[in-house]
């Protein structure tokens with residue numbers, strides 16, 4: 706059975722795929738010091754709590770944090786008796802072209818999102834992912850990855866405001882009742898919420914103008930549904946896009962005999 710691992714700068718998600726659907730998904734914080742033994746104990750515990758008794762014999766990894774890959778490889782070797790496919794490494798094939806400046810290392814999560822998006826929705830897409838960073842990634846007319854946009858993440862912006870200004874508290878992201886706030890928290894929430902709505906609308910419109918063709922916009926990541934309340938920012942929300950992309954890439958490697 707396949708274990709798909711999506712390691713972001715903040716959180717790492719593990720999902721077990723039975724060939725048709727994901728039968729379990731668990732999330733832990735990303736810490737590069739975590740050892741293979743620690744991952745395994747954590748996974749085994751969750752599997753037995755959820756009465757999931759399957760043998761994992763294949764693993765695919767996307768990691769935006771290069772240092773965690775070593776321990777994930779040890780996990781696969783020691784406990785699952787396999788070599789993982791690691792997206793972005795030369796021995797992991799991608800089903801689409803990547804058209805960027807030579808020497809550029811596109812974040813594997815960004816590539817995986819576009820592969821997942823293309824599989825579900827076809828060409829001409831903009832995928833917006835609300836992770837540690839807020840990323841926009843573009844799928845061209847033939848399904849290729851053709852580039853994107855990287856902006857600071859929502860929580861990162863809130864943290865930066867708090868860190869830099871003595872009188873600004875750390876606040877949660879919510880949709881404020883009004884644009885004009887009458888207290889510090891409301892003012893900050895408005896700035897973040899409507900600021901990001903503006904950012905997303907503005908960047909999406911400019912990408913569409915630049916590419917001069919209709920494009921479908923896909924939102925993904927935990928905060929996407931919240932921002933969808935601002936305006937109709939996305940045509941579709943995909944809860945599980947990175948995991949879906951990992952499954953597609955795994956299937957492609959198997960089909961190519963890799």
Ligand SMILES: Nc1ncnc2c1ncn2[C@@H]1O[C@H](COP(=O)(O)OP(=O)(O)O)[C@@H](O)[C@H]1O
Nearest residue numbers: 713714715716717835836837838860926927928
């Ligand atoms: N449903 C949610 N509600 C509020 N905050 C969220 C939610 N999902 C993720 N976040 C926050 O968004 C940020 C990015 O999360 P995540 O998508 O896990 O990032 P990454 O993939 O970069 O690790 C984190 O600060 C996380 O706490």
Ligand SMILES: CC(C)(COP(=O)(O)O)[C@@H](O)C(=O)NCCC(=O)O
Nearest residue numbers: 713714769810811812814836837838
């Ligand atoms: C842009 C990112 C930081 C986003 O990471 P995330 O928010 O998923 O943790 C990551 O994809 C990354 O480190 N990219 C490398 C540079 C690039 O994509 O061009």
Ligand SMILES: [K+]
Nearest residue numbers: 713814834836
């Ligand atoms: K991510």
